[in-house]
Amino acid sequence: MTALSALIRRDIRIALRVGGGALIGVLFFLTVTVLMPFAVGPDLALLTRLGPAILWLGALLASLLTLDRLFMADHEDGSLDLIVMSRTPLELACAAKALAHWLAAGLPLIVATPVLGLLLNLDGTATLAVALTLLAGTPALTFTGMIGAALAVTLHRGGLLLAVLVLPLSIPVLIFGVAASQAAITGPLSFGTPFSILCALSLVSFVVGPFAAAASLRHGLD
């Protein structure tokens, strides 16, 4: 347990320090959201309608872009080999790393959501709904994305290949995240149904993600 909490604390500290790059995700999120009105026009009513979708897409892409940092830096300086060889089960170590990554790179996105909601003319309940769905959904993005990050690090490839592999897997999260936000804003559906499915997706990814990532690290590293 102490090993895992030490791992989490170490990862968060590295991510927040100079060269960590966790907060670049928030900057990217902001930039993508600012770009959208240029593409669809500054029509406030239209932006209100598209707002949740824009925020969800922005958060999805931002969390995808920071993913290849998850194992790459540790692989470069050799600490990933130590983690693989250590007595802590690799599945738990992977889960701890993903949790740390989500705390450092995923939570800031949710904190930034209310500000970006203002830019998209979303009212209080809508912003709250989007922030809540992001809180429930982004862990699933991180934990499924971790599988792609583990594959990419064993193959010494990243970037576009990672995106191509991970994006189709994140479709369910996107569907239920946007659906829950829309349900809270306009109805006719209740907010609870898609939101609980979103939570279920996150829980499933907690189970599947660490095992698949650990399998690919164990078989792939040499």
Next chain:
Amino acid sequence: MSLIDLANPTRFLALTARVLPWLAGATAILLLIGLYQSAMAPDDYQQGATVKIMFIHVPNAWLSMFVWGIMSVASLGTLVWRHPLADVAAKTAAPIGAAFTFLALVTGSLWGRPMWGTYWEWDARLTSVLILFLMYLGLIALWRAVEDPSRAARAAAVLTLVGAINIPIIKFSVDWWNTLHQPASVIRMGGPTLDNAFLIPLLVMAIAFSLLFITLHLAAMRNEILRRRVRSLQMMQANQKAA
């Protein structure tokens, strides 16, 4: 004769060399019978002659999912049993599966044109098959990203198994998304009420396409084994020259 005996590539090549002509012949005969029966099948009272697209479309759609299942079993073979031919089977199945998925999409959209008035409809089934197609392409991209086949094999095996878990989840979410955004406006044939005049040709075509897949897959596996032998011979030659 068990799976372990086939672990020897030479024995596999010898066996498949004997089996393949029979398989190819059976495939051709069944395809001819199926196509003839499909052509002779009566027109649908609503859809007219376009209903015959179904005899090509449905077997392709079945196989698009069946091939992923085959690849998942082969991936288990790579990761768990370390069967030497498992990664050959997984690698060669991917392009064939992608081709079946692509054909299912194309025939579906051609069928959609007279039925729905548009080539593409964000219908739940079409959309989830499109995502399946994207996943096949991602898998092929993964295979092609790495030179060392055994290294690529283990990565692709993990991705295939994750995909096997995720495909039902994606299918379910797309269905849900579709019913939310678009009321059911699509006229389709009721599944179990399919008349025998349609059902028999459809089954024949399904068996014919499955045989076609097995034939193509075995032939592709032979090619892959030979390609790997050529590659290692070339590397040996290059080493000798260097030495």
